[in-house]
Amino acid sequence: MARQEQRSACPIACALDLLGDRWTLLVVRDMTLLGKTRFSEFLESPEGIATNVLSDRLQRLQDSGIVISGKDSEDGRRVLYAMTKMGLDLLPMMLELAVWGAKHRPQSGVPKELQERYLADKDQFLSELRERVKRSSSSILPAE
Amino acid sequence: MARQEQRSACPIACALDLLGDRWTLLVVRDMTLLGKTRFSEFLESPEGIATNVLSDRLQRLQDSGIVISGKDSEDGRRVLYAMTKMGLDLLPMMLELAVWGAKHRPQSGVPKELQERYLADKDQFLSELRERVKRSSSSILPAE
Numbered sequence: 001m002a003r004q005e006q007r008s009a010c011p012i013a014c015a016l017d018l019l020g021d022r023w024t025l026l027v028v029r030d031m032t033l034l035g036k037t038r039f040s041e042f043l044e045s046p047e048g049i050a051t052n053v054l055s056d057r058l059q060r061l062q063d064s065g066i067v068i069s070g071k072d073s074e075d076g077r078r079v080l081y082a083m084t085k086m087g088l089d090l091l092p093m094m095l096e097l098a099v100w101g102a103k104h105r106p107q108s109g110v111p112k113e114l115q116e117r118y119l120a121d122k123d124q125f126l127s128e129l130r131e132r133v134k135r136s137s138s139s140i141l142p143a144e
Numbered sequence: 145m146a147r148q149e150q151r152s153a154c155p156i157a158c159a160l161d162l163l164g165d166r167w168t169l170l171v172v173r174d175m176t177l178l179g180k181t182r183f184s185e186f187l188e189s190p191e192g193i194a195t196n197v198l199s200d201r202l203q204r205l206q207d208s209g210i211v212i213s214g215k216d217s218e219d220g221r222r223v224l225y226a227m228t229k230m231g232l233d234l235l236p237m238m239l240e241l242a243v244w245g246a247k248h249r250p251q252s253g254v255p256k257e258l259q260e261r262y263l264a265d266k267d268q269f270l271s272e273l274r275e276r277v278k279r280s281s282s283s284i285l286p287a288e
Contacts, residue, residue, distance in 0.1 A: 007191045008189070008190035009190075009191060009247030009251065009252050009253040010173070010191075010252060010253075010254075011188075011192070011241075011242045011244075011246040011249060011252040011253075011254045012169070012170070012173045012177070012238065012242050012245055013170060013173075013191055013245075014249035014251060014254075015168045015188075015241050015242070015244050015245030015248075015249060015252075016169055016170065016241075016245075017166075018167065018249075018250075019241075019249050020166025020169060020170075020221060021165075021166065022161075022164025022165065022209060024188075025156070025160055025162075025164060026157060026160065026164075029154070029156045029157075031272060033156070042242055043250040046151070046152035046153075046154070046157075047152050047154075048251055049232065060191050065248075073197030085288050086248050089244055089247060089248065091238060092240040092243070092244075092246060093240035093241050093243075093244055094156065096162075096236040096237035096240050097155075097156050097160075097237050098156050098159070098160050098235055099154045099155075099236070099237075100155075100236075101154075101156055101157075101158045101159030101160075102155040103233060104159075104209075104230050104233065105158035105159060105161075105162075105183045107153065107157040107158065108154060108155040108157075108159075109153040109154075109155075110154075110155045118209050128165045135151070
């Protein structure tokens with residue numbers, strides 16, 4: 001996955017130039033659906049991402065404008081990561097991927113209640129989730 | 145991306161075990177949104193997939209139950225590929241990925257009319273597309 005490489009005008013291919021990598025999408029999942037904001041939290045995810053891979057993917061996501069980072073307003077020594085507006089727009093795609101996984105990968109576990117709420121009213125579910133994810137960036141100090 | 149590897153119970157991680165690779169998703173795009181059914185047609189896509197990568201990804205997609213292949217009923221020497229029901233269920237995710245790409249990758253081109261039709265009535269658009277993709281498998285001879 002070369003940075004900013006573009007080989008076609010297809011919107012899917014262009015999106016995959018930034019996202020077409022399993023680890024990238026797992027970091028996006030951590031930040032959108034699991035509410036994680038810190039490097040150490042991403043490392044703890046059960047898939048076991050390596051430190052150097054995580055650093056690389058976080059840098060790429062920032063270079064692409066999908067993620068921002070900054071100092072924690074409550075503890076200036078701590079760095080937090082959060083989705084930008086561009087990153088928040090990935091929520092519908094991530095949720096459809098989750099629905100597919102829950103349906104076709106029987107070994108996966110997802111709370112049935114959560115899935116039913118999403119399928120009953122996708123727009124409402126998305127707007128609640130979007131607000132929650134937005135809040136996770138509120139402790140990031142603006143860059144000087 | 146190891147075959148059938150599973151490192152967590154998360155439906156997104158489980159889905160990405162099968163799909164978390166740029167080339168895999170480009171082949172899925174070719175078969176779902178571009179109506180392609182033949183090896184030579186996938187090779188012609190502007191992203192320039194290599195023959196060995198294409199063979200590998202088609203085999204993995206078949207092993208996963210996302211794609212089937214068979215002889216062309218009109219020309220028995222020709223092999224056709226098509227989505228299974230499990231593969232068709234990827235349509236919502238692929239369309240949301242396309243929407244994101246069209247919005248955030250300004251260098252990508254997508255017919256405005258097509259995008260507006262999708263956003264105006266996603267369910268209707270999906271059901272039309274699903275029928276069209278289904279038809280592309282109708283020329284595949286059933287396995288003996």
